[in-house]
Amino acid sequence: QVQLVESGGGLVQAGGSLRLSCTASGRAFSNYAMGWFRQAPGKEREFVAGISRSGGSTDYADSVKGRFTISRDNAKNTVYLQMNSLKPEDTAVYYCAAAYTYYVQVTTGRYDYWGQGTQVTVSS
Numbered sequence: 864q865v866q867l868v869e870s871g872g873g874l875v876q877a878g879g880s881l882r883l884s885c886t887a888s889g890r891a892f893s894n895y896a897m898g899w900f901r902q903a904p905g906k907e908r909e910f911v912a913g914i915s916r917s918g919g920s921t922d923y924a925d926s927v928k929g930r931f932t933i934s935r936d937n938a939k940n941t942v943y944l945q946m947n948s949l950k951p952e953d954t955a956v957y958y959c960a961a962a963y964t965y966y967v968q969v970t971t972g973r974y975d976y977w978g979q980g981t982q983v984t985v986s987s
Contacts, residue, residue, distance in 0.1 A: 865889040865976040867959045872981030875949055879985070883944040885959030885978055892940040893917075896962045898974060899933060899944045901955035901983075908958065912944060913967035922967045927953075949985045956980040 871883040883899070898913040912933035913922045921933050932945040942959060960974035968974060 865961050867961060867976055867978035869957065869959045869978045869981040872957060872983045874984045874986065877949060877951055877985055877987050879949050880947045881983060883957055883981060885942045887940045887961065893937040894963060896964050896966060896968055897935060897942040898960045898968060900958045900960060900971065903955040908971055910969045913969060914942065915967050916965045920967055922969060951985045951987045953983060954985050955983060957983050
């Protein structure tokens with residue numbers, strides 16, 4: 864079992880930045896590829912960014928490429944999402960997820976554990 868706790872969400876103006884963190888407890892964090900997803904009201908949960916078990920490989924949704932950066936610190940059992948140049952359409956609940964595999968995963972069904980989510984609101 865892996866427990867994931869997100870933090871760092873909040874209210875920010877368009878063009879601003881936020882850094883989300885997700886800290887894991889339980890089984891070995893370094894055995895899991897990690898991902899960030901988001902869900903806006905009335906919409907399906909969508910992939911934002913993912914990182915491989917070692918941190919050597921990453922992937923991003925087209926909508927966030929060049930603005931968001933995912934990283935991980937296996938010594939701290941933590942994955943981060945640095946979000947720059949935020950837009951109102953980035954407003955959503957952001958979820959951290961863990962997949963028991965080496966490679967980056969982009970679909971929700973590939974993930975085994977989920978956090979409770981953190982709200983990000985970008986005002987125009």
